[in-house]
Amino acid sequence: MTDQLDAPVPVTDPGFVLHFRDNREPAIDAGLYRVRAEQTLPGVDTGDYLAPVEETFEVRAPQFALADDQVHAVNPAPGTHADHSTTLAHLTLANPLLPWMRRLDEPGRADAAPAEPWLALLVFAEGELPADPRADAVTVPRTAEELLTDAEGVRHPRIAPSQIEGDPTAPCRTVDIPGDVFATVVPRTEELRHLLHVRDVTTDTGLRGEQLAEGAYAVVVSSRLPDRTVQARYAAHLVALEGCRSILADADAGRLTHEVTVRLAALHSWSFTSDPAPGGGFAGRVRHFLFDSTGQERDLLLRLPPPPAGDGSEARASALARLESGRVPLPYRLETGEDTYAWYRGPFTAEPALKLPDTPESGWTSAAQLMVYERAWGLFDAGWGAAWTLGRALALADADFAATLSAWHAKARARAAAMAQRLTAPGLGTRASSRDAAFHARAMGPRPFGGLLEELAADGTAAR
Known part of the structure; x- marks a missing residue:
């Protein structure tokens, strides 16, 4: 394993420590293996004294299909509509070894370069895939056997029948790509290793209370940015390139034409829409939420609407002032059992809070000490007491x-x-x-x- 960056990367959460690594090669690739052991005794063994021992074993890894729980996350999120013109689509795998567990090589070849991955994330725009003109991430169901069957004008992975893991009639999802489109979209062979990395996420062992998603993940990055001038829909496919070295070589040399179809297994697929127009995406929706069509700021304070007009009594004026400050009247039961109402102000109220009273020498020991009683109206203000209770609960939850x-x-x-x-x-x-x-x-x-x-x-x- 080589380390592109072995030093911890500083992050905003002190409980996270990130390490980025070029790759994480397994000790042995996925596939079928045969081990043969022979022993000879000079001067004694005539060739059949000690019989050879032979064992066959298999190292398994996903080959033509990938379970959904093996995909930790994708970006852009499926079905999103936003300005993704500066975002390289990428996918995070839960197994950090997976991208290096198989090889590009075809049967009879063993010249794979170290740390050469067999996975790539390809992004296609509308109209580029004949079977998916709207870029909805449509795939064609086939069996592994059908995927590897020769057909006129079709290039497919070259994998020996003995290297097919599991049932060759098991279903998988496939995608047919015109040769010229494939040559344009697929990364060059020497670029593949630069589009993957391993991300080690660890936590500070002293923070026992944090529930963080620590672990090691493999990240596969596409090499294509969406068009920044027009709105378009895109389909992203994580494709398997095992046994595709000759196809990649022809793509690198520009020998693939529109008459050729490249058929690959799609391990995971999703679609998204990139809209570079102003007002599109999350920022535009938030702006529309904050301002109306005339540009006037919307009144979004979390508060009760003002009551209808009434008399100008002091009680009404006092109640209106509290409502405008974000307080709400809520049912409140006294310690003596009587039911009444108390004013409450939540922590997210868009109004500055009143200054706390001076803290006693012994500190606040209960919420009751922070309950404010308004003698003029015979009501309690429970805002400070509720805040004290909330703070205590949050502290004890750690x-x-x-x-x-x-x-x-x-x-x-x-x-x-x-x-x-x-x-x-x-x-x-x-x-x-x-x-x-x-x-x-x-x-x-x-x-x-x-x-x-x-x-x-x-x-x-x-x-x-």
Whole structure:
């Protein structure tokens, strides 16, 4: 394996570490193998003393079909309509070894260059494939046996019958490509290895709470950009090039014409539309969402619509002010059991939040401390209390934070128990030791253990 870039790539998420590598060749290619072992004893063996031993084994890998779960992701996304004129279509495989598990070579040849892949991602525009004029990623179902059967004017992979993995009558998806189109779209043979790489995604082992998609992936990149001048639909096909070295050589030399059809297995296919016109794609849709046809900004604040006109009472004015600030009245049950209403302001309200009150020395220990009671109207404002509860829930949902907090509580309990035992032991009844105990109790936390020790020191328990 060669490393194009072995140093970690910095990313915005500190839990991700990426390594990009040129390739990841397997120890042995996919295929059928025969191992023969012979042993001779000089001066004793007459040729039949020790019989040769022969074993056959098979290294398996997808050949003419690929399960959907082997494709980790594709880009552009299937069916999207946006400006993709600067995007090279690419596909991510879950198996990082797959692109190098087979060879371009045909039967009887063994001159494959190291790290030469057998997969390519080809992108076709509307009208380029006779069987798929609208570029809907249409494929033709055939069996592997039919794919490899000779036909007039058709070039297909040259694979020995003994190298067909599994049932030769198993179905697969195929695509027929005019020779001149294939020669234009397919990468040159020496370019294939530059259009694939391996991406190793690892995570910081210290972040036990993160659920990240770590692993190794192979990425296959196409060599064609969509047209940047007109709207067009494109079909992307991940094709198998095993046994296609002579076809690629003719494509490199320009010997493929329109009269020739290149028939390949399509392992994965999808389609998308590239629209370079202003207003197309995601950015255009967001702009349309934010502004109307006259260019006026839409009122998109998440708030209740204003109530119909009424009297100009102070109560109405106060309620309108709260509605305009993004607050909503929600049912609220008091701790004493009564049902009433409370004002609530969510975290995504498009309005600056009010300044928090001064934090007490001991901090906020419950949501009830942050509930605001409006005496004039007899209602609570639950916004700060709900935010405190949400923050606590998010913090405890982090496994690392929860584990650290649990360990801190356990340590505090152990220290509190040890301090209490020392305070009740004989010989610790001096005034200085009482003050020291109270000081350590306050610094030790968390409550109620610190408060318990302060009480023990204050009421004379430490003097006993």
